[in-house]
Amino acid sequence: MTLRHRMARARRGQRAGPSSTYRKQVFSFAGIATAVLDGHGTVLRWSQAACDLLGWTAEDVRGRPFQALFAGARPDAGDGGLPARGRARLRHRTGDPVDVTFRVLDLHPADQSVVLVAPTRPADDWEQGASTLRALLAQEHLGIALHDPDLTLVRSNLTPGLLGGAALPPGGRLRDVLPPQDAEAVEVALRRVLRTGAPLTGRALSVRPPHGGPPQRVSLWAFRVEDAAGVPEGVLTLYVDTLAPHRARRELDLLQRAAARIGGSLDPRRAAQDLADVLVPALGDLSAVSLAEAVLHGDEPPRISGGGDLHLRRAAVASAAGPYPDILLQPGQAVPPLLATAELRELQHGRAAVFDPATVAMLFDDPAQLRRFVPDGGHSALWAPLFARGLVLGTVAVWRIEQPDAFDEQDVDMLSEIASRSALNVDNASRYLRERRSVLALQQRLLPRPTTDSPAAETAGLYRPAGGGSGISGDWYDVIPLPSFRVALAVGDLSGHGLYATATMGRLRTAVRTLADLELDPTELLTHLDDGVRQLAGESDAQSHVDSTCLYAVYDPITCLCHLASAGHPSPVVVRPDGTVKVVDVSPGPPLGVGGMPFETSTVDLEPGSVLALYSKGLIERDDADAESGLRWLTESLAASCGPDRPLAAVGRALLADLGDGRQCDDIALLLARTRAVPAESTASWEFSATPAVVSAAREAVARQLTDWGLGELVFTTELIVSELVTNAVRHAGGPIGLRLIRGDVLVCEVTDPSSTQPRLRRARWTDEGGRGLFLVAQLSLRWGSRYGRGGKTIWSEQALTPPAVDFEALM
Numbered sequence: 001m002t003l004r005h006r007m008a009r010a011r012r013g014q015r016a017g018p019s020s021t022y023r024k025q026v027f028s029f030a031g032i033a034t035a036v037l038d039g040h041g042t043v044l045r046w047s048q049a050a051c052d053l054l055g056w057t058a059e060d061v062r063g064r065p066f067q068a069l070f071a072g073a074r075p076d077a078g079d080g081g082l083p084a085r086g087r088a089r090l091r092h093r094t095g096d097p098v099d100v101t102f103r104v105l106d107l108h109p110a111d112q113s114v115v116l117v118a119p120t121r122p123a124d125d126w127e128q129g130a131s132t133l134r135a136l137l138a139q140e141h142l143g144i145a146l147h148d149p150d151l152t153l154v155r156s157n158l159t160p161g162l163l164g165g166a167a168l169p170p171g172g173r174l175r176d177v178l179p180p181q182d183a184e185a186v187e188v189a190l191r192r193v194l195r196t197g198a199p200l201t202g203r204a205l206s207v208r209p210p211h212g213g214p215p216q217r218v219s220l221w222a223f224r225v226e227d228a229a230g231v232p233e234g235v236l237t238l239y240v241d242t243l244a245p246h247r248a249r250r251e252l253d254l255l256q257r258a259a260a261r262i263g264g265s266l267d268p269r270r271a272a273q274d275l276a277d278v279l280v281p282a283l284g285d286l287s288a289v290s291l292a293e294a295v296l297h298g299d300e301p302p303r304i305s306g307g308g309d310l311h312l313r314r315a316a317v318a319s320a321a322g323p324y325p326d327i328l329l330q331p332g333q334a335v336p337p338l339l340a341t342a343e344l345r346e347l348q349h350g351r352a353a354v355f356d357p358a359t360v361a362m363l364f365d366d367p368a369q370l371r372r373f374v375p376d377g378g379h380s381a382l383w384a385p386l387f388a389r390g391l392v393l394g395t396v397a398v399w400r401i402e403q404p405d406a407f408d409e410q411d412v413d414m415l416s417e418i419a420s421r422s423a424l425n426v427d428n429a430s431r432y433l434r435e436r437r438s439v440l441a442l443q444q445r446l447l448p449r450p451t452t453d454s455p456a457a458e459t460a461g462l463y464r465p466a467g468g469g470s471g472i473s474g475d476w477y478d479v480i481p482l483p484s485f486r487v488a489l490a491v492g493d494l495s496g497h498g499l500y501a502t503a504t505m506g507r508l509r510t511a512v513r514t515l516a517d518l519e520l521d522p523t524e525l526l527t528h529l530d531d532g533v534r535q536l537a538g539e540s541d542a543q544s545h546v547d548s549t550c551l552y553a554v555y556d557p558i559t560c561l562c563h564l565a566s567a568g569h570p571s572p573v574v575v576r577p578d579g580t581v582k583v584v585d586v587s588p589g590p591p592l593g594v595g596g597m598p599f600e601t602s603t604v605d606l607e608p609g610s611v612l613a614l615y616s617k618g619l620i621e622r623d624d625a626d627a628e629s630g631l632r633w634l635t636e637s638l639a640a641s642c643g644p645d646r647p648l649a650a651v652g653r654a655l656l657a658d659l660g661d662g663r664q665c666d667d668i669a670l671l672l673a674r675t676r677a678v679p680a681e682s683t684a685s686w687e688f689s690a691t692p693a694v695v696s697a698a699r700e701a702v703a704r705q706l707t708d709w710g711l712g713e714l715v716f717t718t719e720l721i722v723s724e725l726v727t728n729a730v731r732h733a734g735g736p737i738g739l740r741l742i743r744g745d746v747l748v749c750e751v752t753d754p755s756s757t758q759p760r761l762r763r764a765r766w767t768d769e770g771g772r773g774l775f776l777v778a779q780l781s782l783r784w785g786s787r788y789g790r791g792g793k794t795i796w797s798e799q800a801l802t803p804p805a806v807d808f809e810a811l812m
Helices: 003-012 048-054 120-137 180-196 243-261 268-279 342-348 357-361 367-372 409-446 499-517 522-539 627-641 648-658 694-708 712-732 773-780
Strands: 033-038 043-046 085-091 097-107 112-119 142-147 153-156 200-207 216-226 232-241 286-292 312-319 353-355 380-388 391-400 451-453 457-464 476-481 487-494 548-556 561-567 573-575 581-583 601-605 611-615 668-675 683-688 737-743 746-753 783-789 792-800
Touching: 033 048, 048 097, 048 112, 097 120, 112 120, 180 200, 180 216, 180 232, 243 268, 243 409, 268 286, 268 312, 268 391, 268 409, 312 391, 342 353, 342 380, 342 391, 353 357, 353 409, 357 367, 380 409, 391 409, 409 499, 457 476, 457 487, 457 648, 476 499, 476 668, 487 499, 487 611, 487 668, 499 522, 499 548, 522 548, 522 561, 548 611, 573 627, 581 627, 611 627, 627 648, 648 668, 683 694, 694 712, 694 737, 712 737, 712 746, 712 773, 712 792, 773 783, 773 792
Parallel strands: none
Antiparallel strands: 033 043, 033 112, 085 097, 097 112, 142 153, 142 232, 200 216, 216 232, 286 312, 286 391, 353 380, 380 391, 451 457, 457 668, 476 487, 487 548, 548 561, 561 601, 573 581, 573 611, 611 668, 683 737, 737 746, 746 792, 783 792
16 A cells, blocks of 8 residues: 555544635545435435534534535525535534535436535645646747656656757656757756655756757756645646746847947947947847948948949958958958849848858958858858948948857848948948048148248147047147248147137138238237127127137247247147247236237247257146146156257147047147347448438448348349438438348348338329339338338338349339
């Protein structure tokens, strides 16, 4: 006799109330009470289970109405009998009520019926358990298997696909569908559950199909099944397919990484590299991105349909295991012409597809080209277009080598989603590149020549646009030659970026040149420029506020003095010929456009060979340093690099190279000037009183000096110029009258008087006796003009050292 039978007999021999006997009893056929009734509802027969349930023996109830056993309300079918099924409360022999569920079955042909009675709670548990089991067995991705104590399968819903593609029929064992090592590991775990009763929860199981193929990932749950007495009857196992949730999590992580990384660059190549890096190893083992050559230069890609030269160039690659293979197409190399295939046309219409090596081979006329596109061991590939605005901006390909699964349609949808986002980023980057290139070209055209060479100074200017997507702003520099061999140096910094800032910069630079031609003092020039900026701001809308700084300097090679004024601009740096460095002490005025605040001119003595560095704040203000440390870096770098024989352009390039490739948030304008001096023997000056006799004395002095310089051919024309200018000074200005000659690449003649009256050139009528003096000076000179000082004005003229032929009759 088995242990189960002995325990059942012991339970039948007990006589206890329902609160103890059935409190923990699980519903089973052994617990169903039966009674046979006649047509009038009288009890004819009474089972032992009924005695166990209610305490009444067969002798106690036989011949009595069954309804006499009800406590409280009695169910009625309407004809005085019992309904076919229902719930009721019966009276135990002890007087305690017993809630039961009953069912009435008719017996034929005798006029009798059988009443089946069970405790309500166990019956509910049985019904709910049966419903739960039916629901579990109906699941597709949840495998249910009930094993007996020998781990033989009793019942399951395991279908092909849940356990590595094999079905487990009733009566079978796990070793029938699993490899021996996998089956043994699972059975050891299940025996432990049977022995200890401790459940097995969420054990990861990689099930390998018996006939090969990728392993199936499942999560194993196991619970011991017991009878009403707690005796183990088997084990219930749940096999949860974790591949779909794992894949969903992997795809969600991939989309999150793509959203975080893609879109952060305004460089098409950087955007392509971000895409390639995102795809491995999350989606494949190798990835490669090719872009249209036009996109790489900021232009629109051509519309191409079919095969031929697609004008694609490899832009980025990534590998999950080590370096990208050298045999494959490398970044910078052009994609060779492709043959027209259905797959290629699908790609050109914006649809991604799965490829295998054989399909890729159909794209090439030359089999040797296949080795540059199919990696060793690559068995499955995804190819998707970077499609935006109806244009194919490029393509992205992903290969699987170590990952055993082939790509499917779900992978196609995933890559299409990521490629669509990346295409927008590449398109934005290409458009930005086109705008940046246009603005930079305009900026370069608006700036002066990078280098100049004059008797006053050798100069080199450099401009570096901002990085990190900030765009091109309005930083600028200028070198303006002035009369008498002087030179004006200017650097400005304009807020804002893009075409507006560049156009405004051009207007400011033009205004500075115009004011410089008037030979104004730096303070006066900045005052006029400030008024102009305020007018410019008034012409613009509120969003186009003009905020600019400027430094203007004038260097005189004869006196070796440099006069400077600043409108909110950083102070320049001077490197003396002996290598010492000094920051020029300039009193900074307000930025341009503020108005109502004065500017102040500072003067610095520059030895010949000194290097004057003017710059915008982007050179010394960077993310990783404040202005003071930036200025200290600048002075140290200039001291180390400004050798007397080193070209200034090389010095400037070295300074910008020292900045490195870090993020640069502002433009940089740098102007370097190495000063020169006009030798003392190349100048001569005199001072005369305001009497008519000084005109002849001035002519004689000029003739002697030109003869001494070996410029005898210029004596006659220079005497005429000096005679007219000195005569005008005697007549209209008074004395003292200054006369100076400067020899350089041209001959400069200056006449200074104490008057501030502006000389004007006019055309004299044929009857006039005078009025032809300045006209004569203009005809004999290359150019002429006047400038004002604190004590009067200076009228100057320039002549070529080799005088041209002059038709004096035409001048009369």
